[in-house]
Amino acid sequence: MSKETQEQTTYFGFRKVPLREKARLVQGVFDSVADRYDLMNDLMSFGIHRLWKHLTVYLSQARYGERILDLAGGTGDLTYLFRSRVGDKGExxxxxxxxxxxxxxxxxxxxxxxxxxIGYVQADAQALPFAENTFDCVAIGFGLRNVTDKNRALASMYRVLRPGGRVLILEFSKPRGEWFSKLYDFYSFQVLPRLGQLVAGDADSYRYLAESIRVHPDQDTLKSMMARSGFERIEYFNLTFGVVAIHRGYKL
Structure with a gap:
């Protein structure tokens, strides 16, 4: 395969697809699962996703009166939590x-x-429709791995943050420990698609979920990508044996 051809393709799960096709394919996944999204989150994480999100908001250091962007916010779990932190003077x-x-x-x-x-905006993470220095905090929960060009998205998040602002990336990551990784692989590829078929009538979308996690950058790779986008004081916090990690960085 030529370099030019490689540059025109990207991963959709384990499949290589034309770059221009990924957004449409990802949209099809979320169109399919939207009605059962919250229920499936509870079932497939045994409810632990709620703790992950609470910790994300805690680590954001969000304060009264601040302006927050909940990017790829889906059904609004993080928005709900952030709203209680910023109060009536915030947004x-x-x-x-x-x-x-x-x-x-x-x-x-x-x-x-x-x-x-609370405001609602249909927006592409790669080209956010906001002015520079707009937000005190940008959070993206379980959305970055679905973005076609993650570097563009990180640069866009950096641009809309105010100096002193924070970015929080809550995302599936690389588990720690050989025995746990094997158990996690079995759950991801054998149990999760069957659960998706039973509850949401869609095994393929949850098979894509498992595959998209495996091709997403690991903890240290994502940390390096954030640094190249301009973020500083970057750190990450592994949760549940590294199944999920929260990355935090600052625009200084």
């Missing part, structure tokens, strides 16, 4: 590239009684 923007997920998040938050202090 949280829930952004997602997928219209079905964004609608689900908006409906869910309105049903929870949150009708002020």
């Amino acid at each position: 949280v923007i829930l952004a997602d590239i997928n219209a079905a997920m964004l609608k689900k998040g908006r409906d869910r938050l309105i049903d929870a009684g949150l009708v002020s202090g």
